[in-house]
Amino acid sequence: MRFTDSLASNDAGWPEQQPSSPLNxxxxxxxxxxxxxxxxxxxxxxxxxxxxxxxxxxxxxxxxxxxxxxxxxxxxxxxxxxxxxxxxxxxxxxxxxxxxxxxxxxxxxxxxxxxxxxxxxxxxxxxxxxxxxxxxxxxxxxxxxxxxxxxxxxxxxxxxxxxxxxxxxxxxxxxxxxxxxxxxxxxxxxxxxxxxxxxxxxxxxxxxxLQPSSMLDGQAVERLAQLLDQAVNPVFLVGGWCGEAIASILSLAERRRAAFVTTPDGKGLVDPRHPLYRGVFGFAGHASAEAVLRDTSVDLILAIGSSMNEWTSSGWSDSLLNTRLVHIDESDDHLARTPMAKLHVSGRILTIFERLHEHFEARQHLSPALTEPRLAALPAVAAQAPAGPVKPQQLMHELGRLFPATTRYLADAGNSVAWAVHHLSPQIEHPDERGPDSIGGWLRTTMDFAPMGWAIGGAVGTALGNPDGPVVCITGDGSMLMNGQELSVAVAERLTVIFVVLNDAALGMVKHGQRLAGAEAIAFALPPTDFAMLARAQGAAAYTIRNAADLAALDIDAISRHPGPTLLDVQIDAEEVPPIGVRMRVLGTAM
Missing domain, CATH: 3.40.50.970 (Thiamin diphosphate (ThDP)-binding fold, Pyr/PP domains)
Known part of the structure; x- marks a missing residue:
């Protein structure tokens, strides 16, 4: 193919390159x-x-x-x-x-x-x-x-x-x-x-x-196989960088009957109703995940594709960072954060787990494939009365229940990600069908830097990468005021993105963090804002959700098929405390 550079005019009057001109x-x-x-x-x-x-x-x-x-x-x-x-x-x-x-x-x-x-x-x-x-x-x-x-x-x-x-x-x-x-x-x-x-x-x-490398530390993989041979009660920690290898990882966990937990950014890679799943470990995580890692009968913890930052290690908790740990990752930077581990295995995660399967199949040390029915690993959220502002817990439950199994969810920085990581559990029919090259799951979050408004732009990019299913952006009113103008891009591109705004007239994590820390209550309040009106002004469909009855009345099927964005302005209960205990423990008191 030859690309060219000289100027001419097309029918629209714009300059275009002529075939005879050199490429610039x-x-x-x-x-x-x-x-x-x-x-x-x-x-x-x-x-x-x-x-x-x-x-x-x-x-x-x-x-x-x-x-x-x-x-x-x-x-x-x-x-x-x-x-x-x-x-x-x-x-x-x-x-x-x-x-x-x-x-x-x-x-x-x-x-x-x-x-x-x-x-x-x-x-x-x-x-x-x-x-x-x-x-x-x-x-x-x-x-x-x-x-x-x-x-x-x-x-x-x-x-x-x-x-x-x-x-x-x-x-x-x-x-x-x-x-x-x-x-x-x-x-x-x-x-x-x-x-x-x-x-x-x-x-x-x-x-x-740019083809991915399959290099790995062969001796470390052999040592890992030996440790798994000897382990009586291993547990797998699935991190956010396991996307390519998730099917192989879960297959090995099933055949070893090993319970598994995920990091916050790894939750979207698994089915939350899997019978071996014990919840999220880390920021906004679950007591069940913490309990399984603290179980004294657990003799081996495989941490796979985890950066071991504050949120994914539960504030560098000793329930994970101890001598039972084996850390498996492609990144030497990640491995350097676990000097206490008994073994580090460096290499492409997919290749490592393919080798492990070969090892165990050759020795016939694996149990038959798991055939137990999928279970609800975490307690269901109780139904909310129709009157009064929407409980964030109930909102997450309904989002997971109402939207189709092909939905991608992005949770923004702040209380949005805390509520989503803890309570969002969609109906997943085929959790591994993310496309052959996708490095995300059904839930995407941002760790470490975590800027407000990331999910708003991220949802637009996600929808352009996969226009076949709806994308749900869970964001806060503070983030929407900061970066909500990108909704206009979804309008221009006719993208099926549903912007769910948790509207509590506050910078929620700041507000609740100050309360939990016993700090001065200052600089968190936002003026009441009609986000539905703002969305309509930009050309989007929009609904104001004042209570559970309004939420139940939505036609989610129609919203999921609408060729353009929809905004749900959800007036949430501003007094519900988000699950941010890990963050508060790291910050300590402000007094």
Whole structure:
């Protein structure tokens, strides 16, 4: 395929490249995105990055990646994050120079802390303008955005010559997709984007170069197999990075009759009604999960694909971090957080568990496949009286019960994620049917950095990556006021995203955290806001839910089929205390 650069006019009056013209750098970059199967580039256009949008316009006409215009650059990064989790393909976001680039940083930092691969492209003024106070200059002689991205990317470079594009793009993408994964950043001056490329088409096949590695520590796997042979009562802890291997992990747990728990970000990978499931361990977790790990009869704990951060380790609890622990992970950074473990097993998790299955099948040490019926591992939520504000617990129960099994749920930072992790349990028919490349489950959360509003943009990216089922974004009124404008993108793209706003006229986690800590009650109140009216003003369908009766009256089937977003403004009981005990224990008292 040949991409070109000279200007002409199409029927709409826009410039387009002629077949006889040479490929420019922006076109070459987009050609590589086409090669990778990238469908969307999320961003906000501007002068310094306009050649990239020109190339995207041409690409979209031939079925390649097309631009999705976010309302704020942070939202663009959140969308790229959601797209990556859903599809397994690299999420791409872009921004112009100066404030466009700085607006991206929160979303990029979130992806960095959560290990989400992402390609970040920012513009710069033309190179001859460096050092002359060009408009929105963000080079080393202006507001140095390259330096700002240094600490939240896995690769970060300015392309100062056209010949650098291919080498630096390949290096960046390999860093993004190899452990430790994360976002990578290329800053490209305007004149470089316009420059002719030295090649007529991509010189390299990135699909082959970026294939996941199956390397592992063979000796450690053999030792792990021996420990499992000897274990009388093992327990599995399933982390958020088990997506590719979850079927193999659960199959081994079943054949060993081993109970399993999940981290908060791993809950979405399993069926909460599985008979061996004992709940979530960590932030907003369950007493049943804590109890199984503290059981003195448990002689081996396999922690798989867990970063061992504050939320996934229950505030670095000694019920997990002890000498019964075996930590299995692709990331050496994660393994370094468990020096007390009796064994560390490094490598691709899927390959490790395939080897374990081979080991046990050869020795016939496994029990027959588990055939017990699925059970409700956690107590059901009692029905709520029809009058009065909605209990958040009941809302989570109803969301899980009413929406179809294909639904993706994203829970935003704050009380939203606490209520969802603890109480959301959807009806799952086939928990492993997430698409062959998806790295998310039915519930997606953000650990570590946890910015407010992540789920709003993330839900848009998720829906673009998988338009076949509804996406439910569980968010708070504070997050909606901060980033709710991205609902307008779902309107423009006609996406079936249901924004569920927990409306309690407060920054809920701040409010309840202050109360639980005995701190001053200050700076948490928000004015009453009619989010349904705001959503309708942007073109979305919307409903105000004042009580359980209003919730029961919703036609969820129609909402799940509606070609566009729907907002549910749910007036929740503001006095219900969220399950944030782990967070409070780590913070300690504010007095």
């Amino acid at each position: 750098i922006a076109g070459l970059l987009v050609a590589y995105l086409e090669q990778l199967g990238v469908e969307h580039v999320f961003g906000v256009p501007g002068g310094a990055i306009e050649p990239l949008y020109n190339a995207l316009a041409q690409s979209s006409r031939r079925g390649g990646p097309r631009p999705v215009v976010a309302r704020h650059e942070a939202g663009a990064a959140f969308m790229a994050d959601g797209y990556t989790r859903e599809t397994g393909r690299i999420g791409v976001c872009c921004a112009t120079s100066g404030p466009g680039a700085t607006n991206l940083i929160t979303g990029v930092a979130c992806a960095y802390d959560n290990g989400i691969p992402m390609l970040v492209i920012t513009g710069q003024p033309a190179l001859p303008g460096f050092g002359k106070r060009a408009l929105q200059e963000s080079s080393c002689t202006g507001i140095n955005t390259l330096a700002m991205f240094r600490h939240c990317t896995r690769y970060n470079s300015l392309i100062s010559h056209p010949e650098q594009l291919e080498a630096k793009l390949i290096a960046a993408l390999m860093r993004a997709t190899r452990t430790p994964r994360g976002p990578v950043h290329l800053s490209i001056p305007l004149d470089i984007l316009k420059s002719p490329a030295a090649v007529a088409a991509p010189s390299y096949d990135l699909r082959t170069m």
